[in-house]
Every structure is written in C-alpha cells, then in structure tokens.
Amino acid sequence: MRRLLFLLPLAVVLALVGALAWPILEGRDPRALPSVLLDKPVPAFDLPGLAADTGGLHSDELSGRPVLVNVFASWCAPCRQEIPLLVQLSAEGVPIYGIAYKDEPAATRKFLAQLGDPYRGVGVDRDGRIAIEFGVYGVPETYVIDGAGRIRHRHVGAVTEDVARRTLLPLLEELSK
C-alpha cells in the first residue's frame, strides 16, 4: 500500500486531465457562451423596417406566443446557409422574426429576395446596438422567446436540421403548452 503511494500524483493528474477533457469529448463547443439574459425579458427596442413602406420590428411584437428571433446579416455565410431551413420552419408555422445586424437594407432585401424570406417581421439594426443589448457576439444567433416575452434559449451559429428538430422545436412546443 505504502509502495503504491508514489503513484498518487499520477492519479491526481490523470483525474484532472479527465475532468478537463470531458466537456470537449462530449462535443460541447468550448467557445459557446451561455446567455446571461436567459429567463430575462427581451430588451426593449423599436427598429425601422427594410424599406420606407415596410414596418419595422418592435419588441412588443415578440410576446404573446413563443417565437424565434434570428439575428442575421447578408454578409454572413452561415446565415446564407440556414435561410432555407428557416423558410421551411416558417412554412410549417413557426413564427420567426429577424434582426438585420449591421447591414445595408438594400443588401438585406436582395439577400431575402434571392434565398427566400422566412421572417414575419424584420428590424434593421444598422449600428448593432440592439444586438449588443441581446449580448450577440457573432451572427447568426437565434433566440427562443416565450409567450411572456422572456428569452429562454440562445443558439449561436447557423441553425441546422439537428438543432431545429432536437432543441428549438421541442422547446417551442413545450412553451406553447
């Protein structure tokens, strides 16, 4: 027993390495940050629309029923990737609202005309200040907002089929009960 005591430091190091490696092996993204705004109300905003004759987006529109809010930009490649899926979700009846992050409205309009427009309403956040209120640090980000207008989930990066079917849709369903 005493003889094996010299192995103790090795065992401690192995335990430490294991504990530190576990989240990575589990497939958790080490760069992903939890939102501090979870369970807090959506920040209040009133953003202008994409054109003079289209309405903008007001934070009040997001409460009443569970919705998705997608922060996107025409200059962002993963946003381009996720749009077809968002269009499909929207067609299935999921209410999705968009915040156009630091983008020319003309460029956003062209982007949506090309790829399809999944949004019930789009607000233009030219200087990115409202995105800062949400704690956005890279587009695209997608938020799940419950009926009381509180942020319940944040997904950073493009929404994939997997993320939508396994996380976003079940959460929306649970929230609409």
Added chain:
Amino acid sequence: MTGRRVLRAAALAAVLFGALPAGAVQPDEMLRDPALEQRARELSAGVRCLVCQNQSIDDSNADLARDLRKLVRERLLAGDTDQQVLDYLTARYGPFVLLEPPKTRSTWLLWYGPFALLAVGAAGVAAAAALRARRRAEPEPLSAEERSRLEALLSDEAAGTNEDPR
C-alpha cells in the same frame, strides 16, 4: 567615438521605450477629454473581445470590439463610473466579458485553487522531509543475526586472528 556610441544607444533607448502600445483604438474613436480617454483605455484593456476571446477590446480589431469601445466611451461621456460601465457590459455578456474574473463563489476555486494546491504540496514535502529526518536520526536496531556476526568479528579482532581471506 565612445561618446557617439553612447549617444546612439541613448537615442535608440528613447525611441524604444518611448513607443507606447497603441492598441486598436482609431483616432476617430478617441474622446476629446484626455482624462476620460485615459479611463476608457484602462477600462477597455480589461474587457474581453467576445469574438477573439483572448484579446481585450482595446487590442482587438474585430468589429464588435470597436462597437464595445465606442459604447464604453459613450457610457463614460454620459457620466457613468468605471464600475457602472463594467456592470452594463456584464449585464449583457456575463462575467466572461471581464478579462479578470470577479471573485464570486463560483470562481473561488479558480482564484485560490492554485494556492491551496501549493499549500497541499508544501505540506506533503514537509511531511516527507520530517519522516526522512526521523529515520536518519534513529537507525534501525541490529537484528539478532547481525549482532552475533558483529560480536564474532570483534572477538576475532581482539584475538589478533583477523586475517584477510584474500
């Protein structure tokens, strides 16, 4: 000759040490009030750029870092204290936005863990040293066999018959 060399070295030293790190702050971002600008620089040196994650917003050229630098300056112009500015940022991005994590219950292991480990290690070394010192001070008593061998050797020597077998 040496005088000129000294002069040259002094000039080089002046240039090297006089050059301050400029950070990523653009001239058009700077505040007119130098005292306020100084505070903004110090604050942003402690705020993490969330895009690059291991740089401060003062060092980073990322777009979001520039926006946050502007925001810090706006808050200062609006009369916020340094703490209020940091609170504003943590309310949106969480404590991760601060390069130096706050000392809360969830971070005490991070702050004091290394010292605790050091203390445990020091205690271990001290215990081992004490054990070794005690062992050295009290040699093991001879076994019965050793004693009889010793006695035999000593009596041989006394009789003068202790010849080298070689």
